[in-house]
Amino acid sequence: MFHPLRVREIERLTDDAVAVTFTVPPALRTTFRHTPGQHIALRRTVDGQEIRRTYSICTPATDDPVLRVGIRLVEDGAFSTYALKELTVGDTVDVMAPAGRFTLAPRPGQFVGIVGGSGITPVLSIATTLLAREPHARFCLIRSDRTTASTMFLEEVADLKDRYPERFQLVHVLSREERQTGLPSGRLDQERLHTLLPALLQTDAIDGWYLCGPFGLVQGAERALRALGVPRTHIHEEIFHIDNGAAAPVPAATAPAHSTVTATLDSRSGTWPVHDGESLLEAVLRNRPDAPYACKGGVCGTCRAFLVSGEIRMDRNFALESDEVDAGYVLACQSHPATEQVELDFDR
Ligand code: FES
Incomplete structure (x- = not known):
């Protein structure tokens, strides 16, 4: 779920990078408390098209943390160009709560x-x-x-x-x-x-x-x-960056002619057909636009879901640790059905 947050400060770090700090209202402090290493997804809509990008939080995790991300300009990057060239203090940006498992809880x-x-x-x-x-x-x-x-x-x-x-x-x-x-x-x-x-x-x-x-x-x-x-x-x-050619998707295995996905999201479930070639995330999004995602490239892990039943084939995975995969988690944006029925739980 996205929350509109106001930009409090924009600091230029280098010629092509800024740090953007958001104001977190008191009612959302718990929502935006992060574990060090996590990222947030930012959303912007241009001409009816939604653009989502994830950016890592650079500030330490404290009792009253500052929500600050580092953004580097990416060539032709729709969000980073906007962040560096148009975004100003006082603007509002849609921000998702911190997520990600690239974390380290302090320990000796x-x-x-x-x-x-x-x-x-x-x-x-x-x-x-x-x-x-x-x-x-x-x-x-x-x-x-x-x-x-x-x-x-x-x-x-x-x-x-x-x-x-x-x-x-x-x-x-x-x-x-x-x-x-x-x-x-x-x-x-x-x-x-x-x-x-x-x-x-x-x-x-x-x-x-x-x-x-x-x-x-x-x-x-x-x-x-x-x-x-x-x-x-x-x-x-x-x-952070991956060329499309960097890791070739797994070749398509024999996929069932017709398949359905059942998905639970915020305690509500539904079952929908999966069209030829589309990912499970796309099938779910057609019916539940609130399904979580950011990169759609297998990198950020925002679309992580638990595979309750059925089998899937994942194109690529740069987000889940091997123990998460072993425990039954998948990236919905990279998953295609390998059985006629697949059930995902986004709440687990
Ligand atoms: S949306 Fe980023 S890994 Fe699926």
């Missing part, structure tokens, strides 16, 4: 973030909350940006260094700029991480790895970690 231990570009946004919230709330936690941030000028939240990260010199470690790699600190420039890819990580950390002593950014970086980091023997359960991922 040693954690690492590997981020690229705007992937810093949720990890900044994670690291800031963790270090403030848990005196026995340490965080190492390995970030990759094109240049210093294009780096989002430079000051906030520098502030963490000043505040927690013993417990916060920063490695900043710039792909298009030489650094004076001795760190070579260049991309943070699988090969480089495979060499860098063991030199920097005792990889088997890390309690959680948080990878966030473009598909290529996250995939490279995951492969490097797996090659270093890091268990899959210690790796958490959030992908």
Whole structure:
């Protein structure tokens, strides 16, 4: 469900990125309380067309949190262009309550973030909350940006260094700029991480790895970690940008000629036909426009639902952890029926 929130502040972070802060009225404070690492979906309607995008919350989770997101301009991005060029203080934007499972509830231990570009946004919230709330936690941030000028939240990260010199470690790699600190420039890819990580950390002593950014970086980091023997359960991922060609959808298996989806949403259920080729989300949306979604690309996880019965085929999944898939959760936007009847529960 979307709530209209007023824009309280817009701060320019770089030439192509802003931080937008929303005013949360007292009646919605509980709704908008977030766990560090979560995102919110924003909605805008242009010429009758709805545009939805998810953006990660960059602020720490406190008792009275500030709802602030980082938005970077994406080429031809319908929402980011609007956010950077048109949005002004006092405007109202439809905002969905925080969601997402790329989270870290503060606990003692040693954690690492590997981020690229705007992937810093949720990890900044994670690291800031963790270090403030848990005196026995340490965080190492390995970030990759094109240049210093294009780096989002430079000051906030520098502030963490000043505040927690013993417990916060920063490695900043710039792909298009030489650094004076001795760190070579260049991309943070699988090969480089495979060499860098063991030199920097005792990889088997890390309690959680948080990878966030473009598909290529996250995939490279995951492969490097797996090659270093890091268990899959210690790796958490959030992908920000994905080219359509980056991960080919699973080829269509034999689909039933006619199928129906039964969906429960806000305690109300209905059964509807699924048209040829459409996703379960599309079938549900035709009848229940309040069904949750944002990216429709298998990335944000907003459309997560529990598969009560039947079988489905998922095109791609960059949002659900393997334990969620094992527990029976699916992404409705990527799911197609593999049996004549499929039942989803969006409330679980
Ligand atoms: S709507 Fe984003 S994963 Fe389905």
